[in-house]
Amino acid sequence: MVFFEQLAGNLLYGIILGAVYGLATMGLSQIFGVLKIVNVGHGAFIMVGAYVAYWMFVLYSVNPILSIPVALVIGLALGLGIFYIVIRRLIGAPELASLLATFGIGIFIEEVAKFFWGPDHRGFSWNIGQVDFGITLIPNTKLLAFFSSVIIALILYMLFQRTRIGAAIRAVVEDREGAMVCGIDVSRIYAMSFGIGIAMTVIGGILLTLFIPVGINPYMGGEYTLKAFVIAVLGGLGSPWGAFIGGFIFGLLENGSYTILGLIPGVEPFSLTRFVAFSALLVILLVKPTGLMGGE
């Protein structure tokens, strides 16, 4: 019984973590889908989001959920700024150029953050109780992170599927020249997509602090960049929805495999969970090389 209780508890946490992972990855997929640029500096924007949550909470006592609009504005501004200064020049350039550029931007943002805020690992405490599920306790902040992720993902879905801008973005993804012929301002779509992608990532950073309110530091993004790549590939690079679902799978695998691995005598289950998650990625790619939601 204890085994199943622990497994269920871990899977619950896995779902919540997965939702946050998913949202934090959607921006990466979105940018790749539209601009065909891999944002290697992805983690730096997650870090920016975490700091937005931290400073809003510490300086103005604004809780992280209410900081989401602030993150949206900051993310859009940052994304558009970077687009017009750097990325615009890299559309259609060799892949190496855009890889280097986004890598450089990531390092630049991290070092600026370190310059202003120092290397300390910061954190905050927002206690709003917890829900007792019988099998495990889940803090309300984590539940909020889960619901916010799902709601934001839904809003994005509506934006892409039901609005003219969404249709234009999808048109550019499908056929750039065709879209141009139809009178779509492709360069504006690029700018918007990049801006939205970065804003989503920054918001992902905010939600992450709801899941883990500690360890906020300029270099925290690296770990998430790696996971985001795995999740994005898992879901099919270029498909934000695939990324969201990929996040769930990754979260479930990471947390769920622990209890099962614990049954094997003599192994450290935690050190194997990542192995399991990455093996699953390999298997999925072998079966469907374009990822779960990827096109042909």
Add this chain to the structure above:
Amino acid sequence: MNWKKTFVVLVIVAMSLFILGCAEKQPAPTPTPESKPAPEATPSPEAKVPEKIVIGGTLSLSGKYANEGQMSLWGIQAALKWLNDVNGGIDIGGKKVKVEFKYYDDEAKKETVQSLYDRLITVDKVDVLLAPYSSGLTLAAAPIADKNGKVYMSHGGASDRIFEQGYTYVVQTLSPASKYQTGALDMVKAIDPTAKRVAFVYEDSEFSKAVFKGAKEYAEQLGFEVVFDKTYPRNPTDLTPLLSEMKAAEPDIILGGGHFADGQLLATQLAELKINAKLVSIIVAPALPKFYDALGVKAEGIVGPGQWEVGVKYSPEAAKAKGIEYFGPTQDEFMQYFKEVAGEDKTPSYHAAEAGAAILAIAKAIENAQSTDSDAIRNAFNNLHMITFFGEFKIDPTTGKQLGHEMVLFQWQGGKKVIIWPPEAATGEPYYPIPTWEEKEQGKMATK
């Protein structure tokens, strides 16, 4: 096509330079790395006094140990301030020689560390090496230092494994890892003989594994029952699976941790899952004030081992009472120099103290050796027994491992770190058992 030719020429030039460089390095006399006792130091009276003494090392000023690296740098600068400005330098042959610290940022990366130590030895030609922060990085550069016959002082590498490799020139300032959690066990045994069930939950890293290997052996010696003993990988995002399993083991005492970020996460998630124990002792993380800033009341009662804490009672008078020589600034003086270099609002962590103490130990050994020759310095270390503001210094002659220095145990009580163990160093009483998470949510502090 012209640039192609230029390119080819450049490549040839670069290659030949590289080969020349290698060729030059080859015949350099390299002492054998076998663990032979260092030869007797016989400084000839006419040995020429150097213009200055350069201690070289890398610090993690960026990357995951940027916190600890910055603290180390300030500690080193504070120690040098005393050494050069107050002491006038190191006395060699009646002449005071100034000491300089040459350092690079290693970004907390093993690859970087190795090439930078190579550079410090071959290009900068420093006299003595100060190891980087952390056991992993210290181990990474140790073979390079030892192969080149440079004394290599560990100030932040606590793992016992560093000193089990048969190196000749590696020396340690701080207590080895195996001693980090023994104080907490000693204390619990002394004040609560009924607490028997111990859980270990720690990072899968060089240092923490050494800590908990030592702790486990010691716990079993003292008659504790180890009911849980598991690790988590580096940079964990969520410890829930591990902690739910630990909760089921119903431990009386929880000992855990690794480095800073995961220690913070561990405490946070213990609180979230309401896993209560009579004592929670976490290595590294609770030592920094940022731990309390981030956790607030949740940090109350949490205990941590420290190499050093502000307020420990090592003084020239205490040294005199013990009949051991005192060297370096007093604690108050160190604090003052530290604030001069770091800023008035900064308080030194133990990382700063151990780095500063390492510099003092190097200086004292050079002075005793009356030479900057590596073998002479290494030999002087064997006979060096002194007390600094950081505590006692006495190494094991064969391995270089620190034996003299003692750890202290502190506890967060009412937003302040209070030294609670050992009794002779304590500045307050332990608060035991610590308040439960539920009590802390109501605002209960670990104060009577």
